[in-house]
Amino acid sequence: MGLISNGTTIFDAGAMSAGFGGSMTFIKKLTASSSATLSFVDGSSSVVLDNTYKEYVFYFKNIHPATNSAYVTFQGNASGGSGYNETITSTMWGAFSEEDGSSANVFYTTADDQANGTAFQTIVKATNNDNDTATSGYLHLFNPSSTTFAKHFIAFGSTNGSDENDIYHTAGYFNTTSAIDEIQFKMSSGNIDAGDICLYGIA
Amino acid sequence: MLAKLNYMELRTVNMGVISNGTTLLDAGALDSGVATGAMTLIKTLTASSSATLDFLNGASSVVFDSTYDSYVFKFIDIHPATDDTDLTFQVDVGTGTSYGQTITSTAFQVFHGEDGNSGAIAYKANRDQAQGTAFQPICQDIGNGNDESMNGELTIFSPSSGTFVKHFIGLGTNVYSGDASIQIYTAGYVNTTTALTRIRFKMDSGNIDAGTIKMYGIK
Numbered sequence: 001m002g003l004i005s006n007g008t009t010i011f012d013a014g015a016m017s018a019g020f021g022g023s024m025t026f027i028k029k030l031t032a033s034s035s036a037t038l039s040f041v042d043g044s045s046s047v048v049l050d051n052t053y054k055e056y057v058f059y060f061k062n063i064h065p066a067t068n069s070a071y072v073t074f075q076g077n078a079s080g081g082s083g084y085n086e087t088i089t090s091t092m093w094g095a096f097s098e099e100d101g102s103s104a105n106v107f108y109t110t111a112d113d114q115a116n117g118t119a120f121q122t123i124v125k126a127t128n129n130d131n132d133t134a135t136s137g138y139l140h141l142f143n144p145s146s147t148t149f150a151k152h153f154i155a156f157g158s159t160n161g162s163d164e165n166d167i168y169h170t171a172g173y174f175n176t177t178s179a180i181d182e183i184q185f186k187m188s189s190g191n192i193d194a195g196d197i198c199l200y201g202i203a
Numbered sequence: 204m205l206a207k208l209n210y211m212e213l214r215t216v217n218m219g220v221i222s223n224g225t226t227l228l229d230a231g232a233l234d235s236g237v238a239t240g241a242m243t244l245i246k247t248l249t250a251s252s253s254a255t256l257d258f259l260n261g262a263s264s265v266v267f268d269s270t271y272d273s274y275v276f277k278f279i280d281i282h283p284a285t286d287d288t289d290l291t292f293q294v295d296v297g298t299g300t301s302y303g304q305t306i307t308s309t310a311f312q313v314f315h316g317e318d319g320n321s322g323a324i325a326y327k328a329n330r331d332q333a334q335g336t337a338f339q340p341i342c343q344d345i346g347n348g349n350d351e352s353m354n355g356e357l358t359i360f361s362p363s364s365g366t367f368v369k370h371f372i373g374l375g376t377n378v379y380s381g382d383a384s385i386q387i388y389t390a391g392y393v394n395t396t397t398a399l400t401r402i403r404f405k406m407d408s409g410n411i412d413a414g415t416i417k418m419y420g421i422k
Contacts, residue, residue: 090315
């Protein structure tokens, strides 16, 4: 049964009506512990990555690599497909600032963009693996269940290089009209020593 | 009696709900003290060969006033009718419909072709404004191929302020009409101290063939 107050439906059919409550829904948290990969698979372990939401956001927090200067990367897998190897076209730019103030700059990184490539997409480069250094940031994925359009993403991350702050902004698209229902994160080399990634749906 | 209440089903009622002396909802609204999250979906507009998509405070359940400090507009798979066109926006005050407020803005582009060429970041002088009144682009040259579209977001800060100019930050990513990934980062301000009451989105040429714009309020 529903609940109506002053003529306005608050709850019905097991859900709160639109306009009430928050629009950002926590879906799943994965915590790394010397993990080779962290994977979000629709329909598995309470993960939702389908047409329930038009936008999904992954927040990665304090990702600490086992291997010094490893990159944080991700790839997708299309519904019914095998392997994290979808075709990506992307851009990537960054900026850095030394702790001693000696230099700072903004740059485009041609080594980490893709032109219809199938590699894991770098979203943050060269995270130092000192005890107090890590990477944090987010990845937005738009309308991954569309079977009409390419699947756009936007990522932004901040990390510690060698006594410097580095930021990276990556964007692009999975060049497929198949639905993307799996996302996997891993380091470019070695394990994810620690850190967590949380998945949210945006209503 | 308490045990009995615990097993009662929730029935349709036309009244408020009070728990342990605290009002949870009344008069058709959740009480302001109930934690609901800081990001609230206000309105979704879906384009269907639409010349414009407008969000007007007080119309069609749209809130665009001092209720929220910031407003975020999300663009989901905006598909233009005309190839090589930009999604743009302008705002207005009061009941104005000219959508020609004064804007000063910056814009830069990041680009990379599917053929591997032209990976670069660059300032975009033809998409900034210097006290201009044109519609402000928030992306560049969307292709109108069947699988080509634009996604992104635009944040407008304190649009109801009667003291400050109104700042905005936008990011649009799309499939470029020439088969490339392209982003436009734009930011700036509407140079007025009058409260904004409405915002309009349109392509710089032709209709918005399809796509969704969602409006959120941020507490």
